[in-house]
Amino acid sequence: MPPLIQTDPRSNLIGSAWMIAAMALFALEDALLKAASAALPIWQVLVLFGAGGAVVFAAVAAIRGTRLLQPDVLSRPMKVRVLFEVLGRLFYVLAIALTPLSSATVILQATPLVVVAGAALVFGETVGWRRWSAIVVGLIGVVIIIQPTGDSFSALSILAVLGMLGFAGRDLASRAAPASLGTEVLGFYGFLAIIVAGAAYRFWEGVPMAALSAHVSLHLLGAVAFGTVAYTSLMKAMHTGEVSAVTPFRYSRLLFGIGLGVVFFGEQLDRTMWIGSALIVASGLYILWRGRRA
Numbered sequence: 001m002p003p004l005i006q007t008d009p010r011s012n013l014i015g016s017a018w019m020i021a022a023m024a025l026f027a028l029e030d031a032l033l034k035a036a037s038a039a040l041p042i043w044q045v046l047v048l049f050g051a052g053g054a055v056v057f058a059a060v061a062a063i064r065g066t067r068l069l070q071p072d073v074l075s076r077p078m079k080v081r082v083l084f085e086v087l088g089r090l091f092y093v094l095a096i097a098l099t100p101l102s103s104a105t106v107i108l109q110a111t112p113l114v115v116v117a118g119a120a121l122v123f124g125e126t127v128g129w130r131r132w133s134a135i136v137v138g139l140i141g142v143v144i145i146i147q148p149t150g151d152s153f154s155a156l157s158i159l160a161v162l163g164m165l166g167f168a169g170r171d172l173a174s175r176a177a178p179a180s181l182g183t184e185v186l187g188f189y190g191f192l193a194i195i196v197a198g199a200a201y202r203f204w205e206g207v208p209m210a211a212l213s214a215h216v217s218l219h220l221l222g223a224v225a226f227g228t229v230a231y232t233s234l235m236k237a238m239h240t241g242e243v244s245a246v247t248p249f250r251y252s253r254l255l256f257g258i259g260l261g262v263v264f265f266g267e268q269l270d271r272t273m274w275i276g277s278a279l280i281v282a283s284g285l286y287i288l289w290r291g292r293r294a
Contacts, residue, residue: 011240018237019249025230027256030096030105031264032223037097039216041207046093046198052224053191061184068188072178078189081173085193088166090201095160100267105257106145106277107160112250112284113138114168122172131290134283141279144272183235187228248288251281 037045061068072078095104113135120127127135142164146157174186212220237246254277261267 012242012246015237015240015242015246016249018233018240019246020252022230022233022237023250023253024256025226025233027105027253027260029223029227029230030101030257031260032219032226033093034096034101034265036216036219036223037093039213040210041202041205042094042097043198043202043205043207044209045097045220046089046201047195048198048220049223049227050089050191050194050196050198052220053228054188054195056224056228057184057188057191061188064182064184066182066184068185070180070185072180073185073189075178077173077176077178078181081170081177081186082189082193082196084166084169084173085190086166086197086200088163088168088170089194090163090197091159091166092163093197094201095156095163098156099154099160100261101265102258102261102267102269103145103157103273104160104163105261106254106273106280107142107157108164108167108257109251109254109277109280109284110138110142111164111168111171112247113280113287114165115171116287118168118172119175123175128290131287134286134290138280138283141276141283143276144279145276147272183232187231248285251284254281 033045033049036049040048058068060066092104092108095107116127116131117135119125120132142161146161170190177186237249240246258269258277262269
C-alpha cells in the first residue's frame, strides 16, 4: 500500500515548495544543456548527460538495495515508456539547442493537456466537453507560439512540439507501468533511454566526438546534478501534498525558463509568446480545477 499523503495546509505548502524547487532545477538543467550543446555535438551531450544520470540513479538503487534488473522492467508499458522517453528527450534537447529556450519551455507546458487527452483516449477516462474545450484552447496557444503560417515560422519549432508529445507519451506509459518499479528504477532506465537517443542521433548528425573542456564538463555535471535532484524533488512534491494542490506549480517552470532565456541567452519575447503562454497555462489550470471538482 502506498504511503498516505497528508492533506493539511502545511503539507500542501511544503509540497508546493518542493514542486517550485523541482521546476527551477529542471529549468537550470535545460539552460546548462543548451550551453553545453554550443560546444559539443548534440549526440555527445545526450550520451554524457544520460550516462551521468544513469550512474546517479544506479548508485541510489544500490544504497536502497533496489534491484535494477527485474522481470517487470521488460513489461510492455516499460518498453513503451522507454520508446517515448527516447523520442521526448531527443527532440526536446534538439529544441533547446537549436531554438530559443523560452519558446521550447513554453511549448513543453502543454504536456499535461496532451496527457489528459491521451488518458481519455487510451485509458477511457471520462473527460467532459469543458475539459476537451480547454485542451483545444491550450493547443491553439501552441499554434500561436510556433506561428505555422507567419513570416517568422521556423520548422525547428516543431522539435519542441515533438519533444512535448514524447514526454506526454512517457507520462501515460508511466501510469500503466508496474507499481513494483520505484523512482530510482524509472529514473535509471529513463536516463539509459537518453543514451540510446544520443547514440541513434549520432548517425544523423554525423559529427565526431569533441574534446571536453573544463568549462563544458562543469555544464554537463551541473545538468546531471540539477536534473537528478529535480526529479527527486518532483517525486517528493507529489508525495507530500495533494496532487491537485501542488501540480499547478509545475507552471512555474515557464517563468524560470523564460527568465533564463532572457538573462543568459539574450532572447526576446513578443506578443504572440505571451498570448500563447497565457492560453496554455490558463487551459492547464482550468483542467486541474475541473478534474478536482469531478
